[in-house]
Amino acid sequence: MSTTIPAKLPVDHATEKQLARGERVLTTATKGTKKRLTSRGATIAALIIAILWTTPTFGLLVSSIRPAADVNRSGWWTFFTNPSFTIDNYVDVLAAGNSQLTLAGAFINSIAITIPATVFPLVIASLAAYAFAWIDFRGKNWLFIGVFALQIVPLQMALVPLLSLFSRGLSIGDVQLFSGLNASGSYSQVWIAHTIFALPLAIFLLHNFVSEIPRELVEAARVDGAGHGQIFFSIVLPLTMPAIASFAIFQFLWVWNDLLVALVFADGGVAPMTKLLAEISGSRGQDWHLLTAGAFISILVPLIVFFSLQRFFVRGLLAGSSKG
Numbered sequence: 001m002s003t004t005i006p007a008k009l010p011v012d013h014a015t016e017k018q019l020a021r022g023e024r025v026l027t028t029a030t031k032g033t034k035k036r037l038t039s040r041g042a043t044i045a046a047l048i049i050a051i052l053w054t055t056p057t058f059g060l061l062v063s064s065i066r067p068a069a070d071v072n073r074s075g076w077w078t079f080f081t082n083p084s085f086t087i088d089n090y091v092d093v094l095a096a097g098n099s100q101l102t103l104a105g106a107f108i109n110s111i112a113i114t115i116p117a118t119v120f121p122l123v124i125a126s127l128a129a130y131a132f133a134w135i136d137f138r139g140k141n142w143l144f145i146g147v148f149a150l151q152i153v154p155l156q157m158a159l160v161p162l163l164s165l166f167s168r169g170l171s172i173g174d175v176q177l178f179s180g181l182n183a184s185g186s187y188s189q190v191w192i193a194h195t196i197f198a199l200p201l202a203i204f205l206l207h208n209f210v211s212e213i214p215r216e217l218v219e220a221a222r223v224d225g226a227g228h229g230q231i232f233f234s235i236v237l238p239l240t241m242p243a244i245a246s247f248a249i250f251q252f253l254w255v256w257n258d259l260l261v262a263l264v265f266a267d268g269g270v271a272p273m274t275k276l277l278a279e280i281s282g283s284r285g286q287d288w289h290l291l292t293a294g295a296f297i298s299i300l301v302p303l304i305v306f307f308s309l310q311r312f313f314v315r316g317l318l319a320g321s322s323k324g
Helices: 013-037 040-064 068-073 076-080 088-095 103-134 140-152 155-168 188-210 215-223 228-239 241-256 260-265 273-280 288-298 300-308 310-320
Strands: 170-172 175-178
Touching (some): 040 288, 068 288, 103 140, 103 188, 103 228, 103 241, 103 273, 103 288, 140 188, 155 188, 155 260, 188 260, 260 273, 273 288, 288 300, 300 310
Antiparallel strands (some): 170 175
């Protein structure tokens, strides 16, 4: 008996209509939740919090464009009574650093560290979330409980064992299971560290979104002959994109502003901005006028990322607060 292979993908028009219906349900639930959470009192409270939160940042910006003598002598609010401008702080801080690296180079290192350390856990976590939600295998529930329990492990407890694993490897008796990375002075150590630390929370959050996808969508695709790969890329991934974007913002901010992991795993010429900013301020903080300029440079990229993905961020949060 001969079989005929269809020329098009197994997901037919009926499944596409159901997918569109699922997107409309998600959008309707998001709008309803947004309407319930919006009120005049909440708006006023949000404005007050925004003003209180923005004031220190505005003071940081003002201090970064004041001469060093004025910064050390008076507060930033005196700028409005005795204004004076300079860009020397930015010029000096970009050239500041140590014998191996300047702040301009550390800025490139921060980008080179943060982007892969955000993409890697999202890719792995989205695949794992789909497997936990829609693939039946032995020990799935216990394994998911183990992943969830890893969230309570303090980050500080894992730093030294992980550094030892990277440098000396892993052995049982005379058997060497892992010889170590021997990657001192490269990005690989800090990439792996951030990925490991982000995976438990990422898998847990994405699993909650993936498991709420209407079962009839997945079942219809299976009836049409779609495999797990087609279901994931054609149905699951588009519907969970707001959740992925929400966690991507969080992960990007965590990695970009991280100092602890950078102190342990990112040394030499691969140090990020946070590590270098802690050094250029001086042993007693006497050069903190440079710190104001450097800190304001460091927040530019997170601001751009947040405002670029704000629409997906808000939609992901609101979708996660509703059912159905």
